[in-house]
Amino acid sequence: MFSSNPSPEARAAGIRKIVYLQEEVLLENGTAPAVPALKATAAAVVANPWLGTGPDTDLSEQAKLIAPQIARELTGRLLAGLGGAEAIEAFGKAAIVGTAGEIEHAGALIHTPYFGNLVREFLDGTSIICFADDRAEAGQPLVVPLWHKTQAATRSHYQTATARVADGPLPHEIVVIAAASTGPRPHARIGDRTTDRPVTAKILAGATA
Template identity: 85%
Template sequence: MPSTFPAALEAGIRKIIYAQEEVLLENGAAPPVPALEATAAAVIANPWLGTGPEADLSDEAARIAPHIAQLLTDRLLAGLGGADRIEAFGKAAIVGTAGEIEHAGALIHTPYFGNLVREFLEGTSIICFADDRALAGQPLVVPLWHKTHAATRSHYQTATARAPDAPMPHEIVVIAAASTGPRPHARIGDRSTDRPVTSTILAGASA
């Protein structure tokens, strides 16, 4: 793995925060498939601070986002045991109050981030996302779903990320999240095997 420091400097990263949890009991019982869930967050200086709504965001996104994608997925891969163990993923960003909500989107809604996160975690699905503008310390709930089978409802879950001192008004927090398995005790079926349900069908069933 290449050294973190040069890539972090190139991306203007102030800090990286990694958090991981494992649910041992849910509703009094151990999950049949124990799963690890983790978030990796990079706190960066907002490269577009002070620019107007007409500013082109693409050049800085192309320069910065690949470094962030590499650094965050490196943390997830190391913490969760490699791409073979990761089953679900998601992404998010929080922009500080001096920034524009589009500044958050410019880093995560781009192939320079999303495509690379998908590649490094060996997924094929579109990546679920969340973005927001907030004060430092604001938590953000990041949605996840299966990295190769988006219709697999058992893997619809969330991870909460929080940087206690970020984003400061001039910063952005970029987050990648992943899980090694489904929700505890997942049992609500699967979209690919659901019977057809429409208002007309339901009206007929109750007539």
């Protein structure tokens, strides 16, 4: 059972706050979606453990210590808010490093097995997790891409969720984000990659000649 109280390990990882945002589209083009879906982001604001280090610094040891705790806390929020792993169909990840850090510091907390593999495990996924990263001042929103957690070719689940922390990241911090959705885009109807006809420039040229 998930508890909203961060574990001692999470506090030791330097998490200052967690921001959870959830949305539900009730009408799209004036019509209720055939498949109602919830979409959410969970963002952790953490101290940048590599602040002031040089570009030759090994980032792996700190990532190994911190990233799993962040993954557990963020997926816990998503599971609690969206109704459990069985309800979640799409996922994504992202990070924003503060202006005093390197963009690689953001990558170190989301582009390793210590984060991505655990997010995938906790949400019962098998797909590669699509991502976004950036360096920005506090309050900068970040659009997080999502796709189906087990069937990456399912085009109906290609969507985005926007995360924002009003007071983070401060220059010495990193915002780490996990996002998920319980269903497809409203009124999804553009087919699927597994059933697409072959399309090349040559084929199109012949088709329009």
